[in-house]
Amino acid sequence: MTQTRTTRLERGRSALGPALELVHTGRAPTRAVLTAELGVTRATAGVVAAELETLGLIRVDSRPTAAAGAQGRPSHRLAIDPDGPVALAAQVHADGFRAALVGLGGRTVATAPGAMSVPADPVHVLTAVVEAGAELLRRTGRRCLGAGLAVPSAVAEPEGAALNPLHVAWPAGAPVREIFAERVREAGVLGPAGTPVTAFTGNDINLAALAEHRHGAGRGSRDLLCVATGHRGVGGALVLDGRLHSGSSGLALEVGHLTVNPEGRPCYCGSRGCLDVEADPLAFLTAAGRDAGPEVSLLRQAADLLRTEYGDPAVRAATGQLIDRLGLGLAGLVNILNPDRIILGGLHRELLAADPDRLRAVVADRSLWGRSGGVPILPCTLDHNSLVGAAELAWQPVLDDPLGALAGQREKRA
Structure with missing residues (x-):
């Protein structure tokens, strides 16, 4: 040099x-x-x-070549790098779990087949999902720079405990980050320096919002609100000035426990009529008079019903009911947070597609001063955005300090 x-x-x-x-x-x-x-x-x-x-x-x-009609020197x-390093990403949700390898740019390099059951012991499920990810690394021969896990629970900081895994049968306060890190070490997932990679854990909707902000429907937004159903329940996340806002201890934006129907269904939190039980896939199937089958995830059952049988009066009525509940919750959040964009994931994305005018009208009608009612409401665009977001956690140290993160690699090359 x-x-x-x-x-x-x-x-x-x-x-x-x-x-x-x-x-x-x-x-x-x-x-x-x-x-x-x-x-x-x-x-x-x-x-x-x-x-x-x-x-x-x-x-x-x-x-470099100049684009047709471009002026000046081509850049x-x-x-x-499509052959560059990856992060091991894992997600656990109410209907199963999945592992993937995700490169820079949010590009999924390889995905393991998803499982359709979640053991009550978090050690068992995290062992299985890490083993699936480690097998992907062996098969592809990719360098791994970190590991990230998305879970359907608020994750308390700094200890990384799952405080309220309501939709999986894990004990409250399960030390998921510690368990995940131990499984990653035991699987022999090593970084450039030959030592186990750092393992991170976060709430699934928080990570979905982070991924969408960097690579999807939220790109370019400054204050982004994300609300999504997941496979069970409703979650929310906020990206403020380009950074994920998780609150003082990781528990911000538990939007699933906003009351939108005071006389509604009992919620797992002890209240009644929360978004969590009034606007999730199970609520939609119930409102449409359909039984939830065990062979397919609730999210897929609800989405398929909405797409294929929207002409059915019961399905249409259920759609309107959930849109009204969701719109009421979104309006309250808009009044408090004043975001410049809202993105919807899971079943909420399908509800938006089914009747966008109704949802926007409910939000506008309940929003203050009229101005907040004009906030754009868009569907999430990334497949498996919580997995991509889990990888973003692992990529962050590399984005902060590429030389430091790859110090071991540089020493080997030297």
Whole structure:
């Protein structure tokens, strides 16, 4: 490395993380855009991009070509290295669990077949899902830089305990992060330095919101509200000024326990008529007069019913009922949080597609001053967004400090 390049890299070292995040989220498709976004010289941006390429994280187009009709010098295109490292992502939900390998850019590299049952002992299910992920790593030969787990529960910080796993038969306060980390160590999932990768855990809807904000329907939003059904219950998450807001101890946005029908169904929390039991897949199937079968997940049963039998009067009435309940809850959240965008996942995405005007009208009618009623309401766009979000937890240390995260790899190459 020449002295000039060394000097430029020293100046640009602090820009490595921000540069990688810009490419990771698709906001810097070319070196020219990267230069402008970082506020550095073109030469420094070139050295930073080259260093990220040396680390095996991105690829820089060596022969840039100008787009048709473009003016000026063509810029080198930047892209995530498709053969680069991955994060092991795992998700547990009420109807099963799944493991995947997710690369930078939110791209799923490999997915293990999902399981359809969740043992009451969290050790058993986390052992199974980590083993599935470790097998994917062995089969693909990919480098792993971290592991992330999404669970259907509020996760208390800093201990990583699942406080209220209402829809899986785990004990309250189960130390899921500790168990997950132990299983990752036992499975021999090693990072660049040859030591076990760091394991992270978060609430599934929080992680879905994080993934959608970086790679999906929430991209470009500053204050993003996400509400989704999951396989059971209703969850919510908030991204404020680009960062996931989890509150002082990880318990923010438990929106499932907003009361939307005071005379409604008893909720697991001890209250009555909460969103959790008034606007989830089981509530929809019940309102439509359909029995929930054990052979397919509740979310899939409800979504399939809505898509294929919307003309049935009972299904249409159930749709309207859930939209009204959901809209009431969203209006309350809009009045408190004033988001600039709302995204809906799970069954709520299907409800939005079925009757978008009705849902938006309910939110507008209940929102203050009329202005809040105009907030865009959009469907989530990522498949398995909680899995992608779990990977985002594992990617964050790399985005913060690429050189530090890959120090062991650099030593081996040297």
